[in-house]
Amino acid sequence: MTAEIIDGKAFAARLRQSIGNEVTRLQNEHSLQPGLAVVLVGEDPASQVYVRNKGTQTREAGMQSFEHMLDVSVSENELLALIERLNDDNAVHGILVQLPLPAHIDESRILRAINPLKDVDGFHPVNVGGLCIGDPSALAPCTPVGCLLMLKDYFDGSLAGKNALVIGRSNIVGKPMAQLLLKESCTVTIAHSRTQDLPGVCRAADIVIAAVGRSEMVRGDWIKPGAVVIDVGINRIQSDETQKPKLVGDVAFFEAAETAGALTPVPGGVGPMTIACLLRNTVVSACRQAEVECRL
């Protein structure tokens, strides 16, 4: 193996440490304790794990965590009423509604109801549009921000002129990732299920972000020598050796590691960065709402 392994777990731990320090300063100097409200509808086991981890890490960083676990049968109007209360609550600086929502609830209507200043997921159309036009106050989605922080660290700050390929066009990862890379002056390609000759397109990329949700789809011979590969996939498959379930990414890790300059593992790569970036967005939002400087 030649590639450097980008340790997202360690990176996220350092980021959470600096967030914790900033929270302590905000409390001491401004009596400001950032607060994050997380709303979960239903009992999807994976979503329950994410929500529990968010709550734990929010409290560990010294912030207030408000958790709202709603029955799967909750009506759209009841959920809208909760969001209205959270919008009006001065102790709540960030609001996250865990997706996916049950089919009887209009996701777009719910996301639009969140005050854009408290939209720490960056999913409200005001923040999506703000990201596209380069508004510095726009809140950007946490997973792509986490990917970008790791890339900037690897490239010592500048990504200008790199050929970046984003595989996947979701609103949560692919599209905002492409916007963030464009802002960093990359030449950005977005590939998707209809892209022709994806292996060939991939071989031209200095940076590959794989966010398609298909286990080990990106093979080693798709990777340009020295390229940096960020694997956003989290896919549960049955291990051939142990017959037990295991997590794999969208990239065939051991193959890609023979050619790439650096790559993120699954687990322990992008995953831990997402919650750290959520905490960061919450502190940034709290400072804006309280009109005090944020030193993150």
Ligand code: GUN
């Ligand atoms: N479900 C999967 N990823 C996310 C995310 O980043 N935010 C929310 N709210 N739900 C998700």
